[in-house]
Amino acid sequence: GVHRQVLFTTVGWFVGYYLTKRTEYIHAKLDRELFEYIRQHPGDFKATEKKRIGELLEDFYPVR
Known part of the structure; x- marks a missing residue:
């Protein structure tokens, strides 16, 4: 139902947030x-x- 959609959206947002933070840290x-x-x-x-x-x-020479 709707509660699963909210749960999966929240979990996906947190996973994406921490993966983004991790990649920023690594870079x-x-x-x-x-x-x-250097x-x-x-x-x-x-x-x-x-x-x-x-x-x-x-140099740019247009072709016609």
Whole structure:
């Protein structure tokens, strides 16, 4: 009946909420580890010069 729908909706919401929190935690932990590695090894990650968008894209020639 309706009570099962409410129960399953509530359980699904809580499971989704905690799975979302867990994935956010795992990604934040990975980001922290990677940024720490980059901070400790700056020679491996040299900053490149910034390019303008016009330098990255090819010239556009419309086909008719």
